[in-house]
Structure formats: C-alpha cells, structure tokens
Amino acid sequence: MTKTEFHSLLTDSSKLSFEFAKNYVHDNLPNDFKYTVKLNVSHDDPNLKQFDIYPSDNDKTVELITATEVVDLLCRKNKVPVWLDISVESFNKNHTVFQLLCAGRYSDDANEFYYQKSGTGPFGIKSPVLPASYKDEQTKFSLKKKKSFFAWLTKT
Numbered sequence: 001m002t003k004t005e006f007h008s009l010l011t012d013s014s015k016l017s018f019e020f021a022k023n024y025v026h027d028n029l030p031n032d033f034k035y036t037v038k039l040n041v042s043h044d045d046p047n048l049k050q051f052d053i054y055p056s057d058n059d060k061t062v063e064l065i066t067a068t069e070v071v072d073l074l075c076r077k078n079k080v081p082v083w084l085d086i087s088v089e090s091f092n093k094n095h096t097v098f099q100l101l102c103a104g105r106y107s108d109d110a111n112e113f114y115y116q117k118s119g120t121g122p123f124g125i126k127s128p129v130l131p132a133s134y135k136d137e138q139t140k141f142s143l144k145k146k147k148s149f150f151a152w153l154t155k156t
Contacts, residue, residue: 009123033067037061088143142146
C-alpha cells in the first residue's frame with residue numbers, strides 16, 4: 001500500500017470515526033485532527049513469517065501527531081498494520097484527538113486487512129471509550145479534554 005493510499009484511508013476513517021463519536025458525546029469536537037498511536041498492541045510473535053513484525057514497537061505510544069506523521073510512522077516498506085482500531089479519544093481547544101490501536105503484523109496484501117470488506121482497509125471504526133456510567137444509546141457523555149504539552153509546561 002502506498003503512503004498516498006494509506007493517507008486517504010486514514011482521512012476517510014477519521015471522518016467516519018468523528019461522525020460516529022457524535023452519536024455518543026455532546027462535546028463540540030474541533031474539525032482539526034491529531035492522533036495518539038499505540039504500536040503493536042497485539043504483541044505479535046516475531047516468528048510469523050508472512051508478516052513484517054517490529055518487536056521494538058511493543059508498548060510504544062506516539063502522541064499528538066498529524067495524519068502525515070501517522071503515515072510516515074506506520075507505512076513501512078509499503079506495508080501497514082493489518083488492523084488499526086480508530087476512535088475519538090479526547091479533544092482540546094484546537095484538535096479532536098483520535099486513538100489508533102495498531103496490530104504488530106504489517107502487510108501489503110489487502111486480503112489480510114481486517115476491515116477490507118467494509119471499505120476501510122485495515123481501519124476499524126470504534127466508538128469512544130464508554131464511561132462506566134454509560135446506560136444506553138440515548139445517553140451522551142463528555143469526553144476528557146487533553147491538555148497540550150505546552151499548557152502542562154507552563155502550569156504553575
């Protein structure tokens with residue numbers, strides 16, 4: 001998969017996830033997007049030979065990056081994770097922040113992508129994490145606000 005194709009799928013999946021989240025949250029979510037990427041959450045066995053696997057990705061998280069930075073991070077040798085669960089995680093004044101939970105298995109074979117039949121390639125559109133108090137689809141809740149790194153630094 002080329003970087004251009006992956007970027008297009010990321011953009012489309014982000015919009016779908018953004019609209020889906022509006023069914024659950026009452027916050028006014030900004031239309032500018034950032035991403036928190038959790039790499040190799042599946043902790044795949046490096047002995048699986050049909051995939052590229054990067055054990056050094058285990059437990060790594062990259063926060064508040066742009067779509068272009070996501071593409072640069074995840075598109076390796078024209079291969080991408082076979083599944084990426086995307087959901088709205090939080091927001092701040094300027095950005096809606098998506099969480100990307102990523103498989104550790106990388107492939108360039110579209111038949112390996114978990115959500116290919118739904119038209120989103122490797123991307124699975126998920127709801128925001130529901131609070132423990134969540135009762136039903138009629139109840140909307142507020143997402144947590146994510147403070148920027150610079151706001152944290154200047155906090156006294």
